[in-house]
Amino acid sequence: MTDFKSSLNEECGIFGVYNYTQAAELTLHGLHQLQHRGHDGAGIVTYSKKNLLNHRGVGLVSTVFNKGIEENLFGDIAIGHVRYATAGKSEIKNVQPFISQPKKQEAPFAYAHNGHIVNSDTLKTELRNKGIEFQTDSDSEILEHLIYEGKHELFEDNLKSALSRIKGAFVYVVLKERQLFIARDPNGFRPVSIARLKDSYIVSSETCTFDMIGATFIHELEPGELVKIDDSGIKKEFYTKNTNLSICSMEFIYFSRPESTIGGVNIYNARKRMGEYLSKQDSVNADIVIGVPDSGIPAAIGFSKESKIPFEQAIIKNKYVGRTFIQSSQELRESSVSSKFSVIKEVVRGKKIIIVDDSIVRGTTIKWLIYLLKHAGAKEVHVRIASPPFKYPCFFGIDIPSTDELIASKMNIEEVCSVIGADSLIYLNIENLIKSINLPKTTLTNNGLCIAYFTGNYPIDLCDCAINL
Structure with a gap:
């Protein structure tokens, strides 16, 4: 993430x-x-x-x-x-x-x-x-x-x-x-x-x-x-x-482990398909595709497969630093991200790079990674996100309580791209997200997925939580 x-x-x-x-x-x-x-x-x-x-x-x-x-x-x-x-x-x-x-x-x-x-x-x-x-x-x-x-x-x-x-x-x-x-x-x-x-x-x-x-x-x-x-x-x-x-689509995008299966769909295969569909939305020329460990790697592999651009491991994750998303305060998140990742300079120096991750919530991590990549000598850094822009709070098990914490709710794609320092930014669209997950529930709304954080259309009455919209 x-x-x-x-x-x-x-x-x-x-x-x-x-x-x-x-x-x-x-x-x-x-x-x-x-x-x-x-x-x-x-x-x-x-x-x-x-x-x-x-x-x-x-x-x-x-x-x-x-x-x-x-x-x-x-x-x-x-x-x-x-x-x-x-x-x-x-x-x-x-x-x-x-x-x-x-x-x-x-x-x-x-x-x-x-x-x-x-x-x-x-x-x-x-x-x-x-x-x-x-x-x-x-x-x-x-x-x-x-x-x-x-x-x-x-x-x-x-x-x-x-x-x-x-x-x-x-x-x-x-x-x-x-x-x-x-x-x-x-x-x-x-x-x-x-x-x-x-x-x-x-x-x-x-x-x-x-x-x-x-x-x-x-x-x-x-x-x-x-x-x-x-x-x-x-x-x-x-x-x-x-x-x-209305299965939470973030289970497929980020939460669940890649070897798990939900609704008959393997998580790794779904993430890989997200990368493949994301590549079909793209036309940029690049030398290598890299992924953000861990949940961005399958999508990067799928992107590489579909685009025919070589996949490389360029970002190393310190596995002894916890998931930044799950840090309980912004201060803790910002202190942990700087010690969480490092870049292999020899892989990225002088290259035009496509970096794939599963999603952007606040923009803190991807901004830092772009800085690391360019500091290591990357010629260009193009960001590709294997989910739609996260614009709306979730009240069904994801700790995003307000739009104030969501960068995509306050800025358009061009503005987000500028803030994080990328050369370009493309998100997977909603239609391709649903196709990527591919739940066998075609007669149901959104194929049986909850995508409210991307659309603002919640599948149930929010009751006491509606005040937070």
Whole structure:
């Protein structure tokens, strides 16, 4: 991402295990594979002998679980979470999974959430007026109180009623005694899938984790679907019929790992096609094509393939510096970008260069890279972005809360080009983005994609978030 996509609203990762002897250790492996989805906190809850055991902390997975703590989390069922703070500060009380606080003499449950609830203010006000006190700053906690407000006898029915009241983007995983529930919002903004590992079930935000542990993919939840896993097996149903697939296109452009698959589409292949289509929009003469590591590389390869211009690796990324987009403040983003990249002078000196990246949010990173390339002797630097201009805030899981942070919302393409110091600038157009991702949903609006950050047309009512437009 060519810019600190740091305001893109609750990019988190969820992992769950059912019926595996060392569930906590397997969950820990899964969270390591999902670390890119959030750096602010990590946690694991297990179920053992009718008790919920947990450990969570602020920071990276390796920091939170650095002393073999997971070995004390007994049980064959577990859920885990990595967090990027958007709704709620980076404090231990906001690190998930959460454990509920029952009103009556009943067993608590644990839960974790990826997404952003757009009617959270309304729901929180309603619940507080009933005397309910929130223990965290996170919008995720709303589910717990809505469940306890339910009038049904069965926990499962109260869960379905609660999910039906929540608006926005969400994947929830809920651990209640020997039951694991997984729910996806009615638009399917955020992905979640299930796999089998012999007699065990695995749940994950991304399918890349399945390959790592040798699990076999069996199902990606549909919009509005609720899956229950217990000792009798797996049960699928829908808690609502009012669904409209709108998968976040940024999952394909930037968020997800290249080896993951969403909606039947491999992320690497989608990004490569973005580069190919972007090349078809271009006519500039250049000596080499380079990509911005990591998420810009597949698009650069695709651009090179289609244009017949050689691909070179010219930018080296310091992998020990975190993703700039996920830095929680602009000051941190600016300090990290200067130490994040370096250029191989011998590759770029005297060359006309096409540099490909997945997107521009604020322009900070790409501006610095252009400076580095020209300082290293590049003759020309032409910027090609494998997504449309990011003009509008997102309220469904990307921490871009206002247009003030979006350079393309304040400037036209020529002005952005001038500000970042490029010799030319071309973005992938919306039509080619949809073709590149190529979801097999041709009868749906935008082929089942959410592209609101490019068009300003949101697929659902923004509720309490509309004030931020």
